Amino acid sequence: MPAAIYAFSLCAFALGFVEFVAIGLAPPMAAGLGYPVADLGQVVTAYALGVAVGAPLVTSLASSWSRKPLLMASMLLFVAGNLLIAVSSSFVTIIAARFISGLSHGTFLAVASSVAAALVAKDRSGSAIAFVFMGLTIALVTGVPAGTYLGSVWSWRAVFACVAACAFVAAVAMWVLVPRGTGDSSSPEATNALKGLFDPSLLGAAGITVLAYGGAFTFYTYVATLLEEVSGLDVASISTVFLLYGLAAAVGNIVGGKFADKVGPSKASAWVVAGLVVLLLGIAAWSSNALPTAVLVVLLGFAMFAAVPILQAKILQVAADRPGSIRAAASGMNIAGFNLGITFGSLTGHATITVAGVAATPLVGAFVCLAGFIAIVAPRKRAAADQFHC
Numbered sequence: 001m002p003a004a005i006y007a008f009s010l011c012a013f014a015l016g017f018v019e020f021v022a023i024g025l026a027p028p029m030a031a032g033l034g035y036p037v038a039d040l041g042q043v044v045t046a047y048a049l050g051v052a053v054g055a056p057l058v059t060s061l062a063s064s065w066s067r068k069p070l071l072m073a074s075m076l077l078f079v080a081g082n083l084l085i086a087v088s089s090s091f092v093t094i095i096a097a098r099f100i101s102g103l104s105h106g107t108f109l110a111v112a113s114s115v116a117a118a119l120v121a122k123d124r125s126g127s128a129i130a131f132v133f134m135g136l137t138i139a140l141v142t143g144v145p146a147g148t149y150l151g152s153v154w155s156w157r158a159v160f161a162c163v164a165a166c167a168f169v170a171a172v173a174m175w176v177l178v179p180r181g182t183g184d185s186s187s188p189e190a191t192n193a194l195k196g197l198f199d200p201s202l203l204g205a206a207g208i209t210v211l212a213y214g215g216a217f218t219f220y221t222y223v224a225t226l227l228e229e230v231s232g233l234d235v236a237s238i239s240t241v242f243l244l245y246g247l248a249a250a251v252g253n254i255v256g257g258k259f260a261d262k263v264g265p266s267k268a269s270a271w272v273v274a275g276l277v278v279l280l281l282g283i284a285a286w287s288s289n290a291l292p293t294a295v296l297v298v299l300l301g302f303a304m305f306a307a308v309p310i311l312q313a314k315i316l317q318v319a320a321d322r323p324g325s326i327r328a329a330a331s332g333m334n335i336a337g338f339n340l341g342i343t344f345g346s347l348t349g350h351a352t353i354t355v356a357g358v359a360a361t362p363l364v365g366a367f368v369c370l371a372g373f374i375a376i377v378a379p380r381k382r383a384a385a386d387q388f389h390c
Contacts, residue, residue: 001131002119007174008112009135011075014167015105016139018082018160019047021146022098025159028151033091046095050102052339058103059110059332067115068178071108075171078104082164086157106339109136110332113312115178123261125316126268130257130309137253137305141246202330204375205315209337210344211372212273212311216304217345218365219280222358223297226283230359231290241294245301256306257313265313266376272310273373275303280366287359308338 022029026040062070081101085094109132116132117125150159219226227233227241260268279300286292312334319330345365352364 001128002177004119004174004177004179005116005128005131007170007177008116008132010170011108011167011174012112012132012135013139014135014163014170015078015108016136017142017146018078018101018163018167019044019051019105020140021150021159021163022047025151025156028156032156033089033094035091039091042095043098046098047102047105048339048343050099050104051106052102052336052343053106054103055106055110055332055335055339056329057332058107060329062107063329066181067111068175068180071111071115071178072171072175074104074108074111075167075174077101078108079164079168079171082160082167086161086164106332106335109133110335113335114316114331117313117316119179126260126265126309126313127254127257129312129316130253130260133305133308133312134250134253137250137308141249199330201318202315202333204379205311205318205330206333206337208269208273208372208375209311209315209334210341211375212276212307212369213304213338213341214344214348215280215365215367215369215372216276216300216307217342218349218352218368219283219345219362220300220304220365221342221346221349222353222361226287226358226361227290227293227297230287231293232288233290233294237290237294241297244294244298248298248301249305252302252304252306253308255302257309259306260310260313265310265317268310269307269314270373270376272303272307273369273376276300276307276369277366277373279303280362280369284360284363284366287362311337 022040022043026043029043030036030040065073078101081097081104084097085101088094088097112132113129116128120128150156224238224242227238228235233241256268256272259271262268263271279296283293283296283300286296312331315330315334345368348364348368349361352358352361356364
């Protein structure tokens with residue numbers, strides 16, 4: 001891999017770490033700011049909303065920018081946002097800074113994934129994207145437990161300041177290593193990029209991401225509750241499952257990128273979403289049995305993170321024949337799709353528990369993922385039928 005992609009992955013780790021570390025830092029932040037812990041959920045929500053807005057919208061509006069300065073500006077804005085959190089005593093200011101940090105997160109990942117694909121041969125683009133997202137995957141695994149630990153030994157303000165410093169170092173490395181002009185658009189009109197946000201093919205590809213991750217998170221948002229109340233696992237066993245889930249996720253991210261390179265993003269996306277359906281149905285069927293459920297949850301981690309580079313590569317494939325500015329918007333749309341899917345899944349899971357209990361969440365999630373699978377294969381069937389009639 002080109003050295004620049006390692007820098008992208010390091011930046012992605014900083015972005016992901018600060019997103020998830022806030023969950024573990026919620027108690028000391030609440031105590032320090034004088035707010036109930038429940039209100040600290042807004043800190044997480046503001047960041048996610050910033051990602052969902054920043055990825056498609058800011059990326060589109062900044063399509064006339066050269067990619068390298070845009071990446072650097074995103075990281076510097078992220079650094080500034082976290083420094084502001086570290087020194088602010090105003091809850092409103094912290095919420096605003098989290099939103100700004102989220103904007104940077106969404107913009108950076110959207111642009112970095114497309115630039116990473118441009119830095120390698122076409123048949124290695126999936127692996128390049130996977131390597132960028134590897135930093136985010138590691139952050140997901142380590143962010144919450146690290147936040148819980150660091151919040152007990154450090155000031156929460158020191159944690160955000162440290163992340164800002166590390167992000168600045170990663171940004172400098174990126175600036176040095178990324179070749180000038182890489183991934184720049186030949187037709188950089190922002191209006192064209194904004195039109196891409198309404199392109200039916202791109203909306204369909206991003207919609208598949210929403211359904212795939214929405215189905216997975218319908219269950220995964222409440223996985224700890226199911227493992228404890230339905231499967232009968234104790235806290236120590238659940239912690240072990242989460243550890244193995246994280247390791248499987250890291251492996252899945254790498255394998256997913258290689259699989260997309262080998263069979264193509266379109267075919268790979270059908271296989272990985274079908275895998276999510278099967279695994280969720282298996283969890284639904286065996287949720288009262290601890291061992292098979294634990295194994296299936298670990299495999300679900302593999303599939304969920306194999307889906308990340310695959311679905312990102314798929315939307316870039318759909319946008320491949322569009323102008324460069326629209327390709328940039330497409331990458332952002334999919335980043336937003338992941339975050340909207342997580343939000344949609346958590347809401348669907350909550351509604352499912354209210355109506356039918358936590359044991360029903362994997363079954364409902366499987367049907368949501370099935371809708372995503374149908375959205376992938378239906379156009380192929382239609383195209384094959386039209387070709388046959390011709």
